[in-house]
Amino acid sequence: MCARQYFCSSALLPKDASLLSQINSAASRLHKKLISLLDLKSLGISEFNQRCLGDKLANPIGTLQCCTYLLALSLDGNNFPLQEFAFVDYGGGSGVLSLLAKELGIGRVIYSDIHDVQCNDAKIIARATGINVDHYVCGDIDELIAYVDNRSLSINAISSYDVIEHIYDIEAYLKKLHCLCRNQSLRVVFGSGANIKNPLIARRLRKAQLRSEYEDQEKTWGHHCERDSLRSCLSLRKEIIANYDPTLGREEIEEIGKNTRGLFKCDIEKCVDEYKATGRVSYRPKDPTNTCDPYTGNWSEHLMEPEWLESILKDGGFNVKILNGYYAYNSKDSLIKRHAKNVLNMLIQWSGRRGLTISNYYVLCADYIPGSDWRADAIEVES
Numbered sequence: 001m002c003a004r005q006y007f008c009s010s011a012l013l014p015k016d017a018s019l020l021s022q023i024n025s026a027a028s029r030l031h032k033k034l035i036s037l038l039d040l041k042s043l044g045i046s047e048f049n050q051r052c053l054g055d056k057l058a059n060p061i062g063t064l065q066c067c068t069y070l071l072a073l074s075l076d077g078n079n080f081p082l083q084e085f086a087f088v089d090y091g092g093g094s095g096v097l098s099l100l101a102k103e104l105g106i107g108r109v110i111y112s113d114i115h116d117v118q119c120n121d122a123k124i125i126a127r128a129t130g131i132n133v134d135h136y137v138c139g140d141i142d143e144l145i146a147y148v149d150n151r152s153l154s155i156n157a158i159s160s161y162d163v164i165e166h167i168y169d170i171e172a173y174l175k176k177l178h179c180l181c182r183n184q185s186l187r188v189v190f191g192s193g194a195n196i197k198n199p200l201i202a203r204r205l206r207k208a209q210l211r212s213e214y215e216d217q218e219k220t221w222g223h224h225c226e227r228d229s230l231r232s233c234l235s236l237r238k239e240i241i242a243n244y245d246p247t248l249g250r251e252e253i254e255e256i257g258k259n260t261r262g263l264f265k266c267d268i269e270k271c272v273d274e275y276k277a278t279g280r281v282s283y284r285p286k287d288p289t290n291t292c293d294p295y296t297g298n299w300s301e302h303l304m305e306p307e308w309l310e311s312i313l314k315d316g317g318f319n320v321k322i323l324n325g326y327y328a329y330n331s332k333d334s335l336i337k338r339h340a341k342n343v344l345n346m347l348i349q350w351s352g353r354r355g356l357t358i359s360n361y362y363v364l365c366a367d368y369i370p371g372s373d374w375r376a377d378a379i380e381v382e383s
Helices: 017-035 047-057 060-075 096-104 116-129 141-150 170-180 199-214 233-244 250-259 265-278 306-315 335-357
Strands: 086-090 108-113 135-138 157-161 186-192 318-324 362-368
Touching (some): 047 116, 060 096, 060 186, 086 096, 108 116, 199 233, 233 250, 318 335
Parallel strands (some): 086 108, 108 135, 157 186
Antiparallel strands (some): 186 362, 318 362
């Protein structure tokens, strides 16, 4: 087995060779356990996770290459023995990152997801692999904070992939993260495929956002959680406005609906109150296409400037770096595509933050150290 098989080619990685070797070995073991799950339907998991996990298992090495990168960054510079480390997989979905963390030997792993279906499926998948994840928390950041507080737990690291671009109030979320640690350091590692710096990705996602905003979707197998609506976001907002104040005319509903794109139900109703009091809605969407489901607050791939997220964390006492994501292996890729990925990964490595313009995702990596005057290079990667 290649010493770095489960890490993307040319990726800038932590300098701890022993840590990387342990993570690579854990990924190899987990790979074997995952591909033994041949019939996902027989597990009794939802159609959504049959599809999602099925997609991951169609490319297990590529899936694990993303997880190993996030986990390596989460553990880089850690002074605790793995058995004493507490790790949160936030918005864990099918739970692959949690499973890798436990397979590595992390002492306390907490899986967290806002969807009860996801939480139930993750438990079933973990049992099927024979891996015991320590805690499951179904809820958002407030439920997670309450859970660890009630058990006097302190978290060393929290990580996720493709989650922060769906959180409704990301600013409030980031400002609450320090509550997870009890007078000790906290490492935050969030990967996001909604990379606004990459023009090709931004263009593709903006087209998808416009479809979510204006077009109803057809129900297809495995493509929607039970919480997700198939109706257009604009039609849902107009429904909320009409139900909240039936005295409004059609043109008024249309105008308020257009100007409240990206707002949750309670915030839309506040805008209706403002309109009734002043004859106008002062809120205007800050981005031309970003939109969310007004009943759940789930963004349609929220495109955000990484520097804005960085500034929020810095204001909250975090030391922050924005890191590049890398292109993962896929056995279905042609030799030409595989070579192109290797070239792109080398360019991304050499380009520093400028590599975000060709990266397929970015990583928000931050340290919170209470009462400490940390160095700017606290998060180290090998060159």
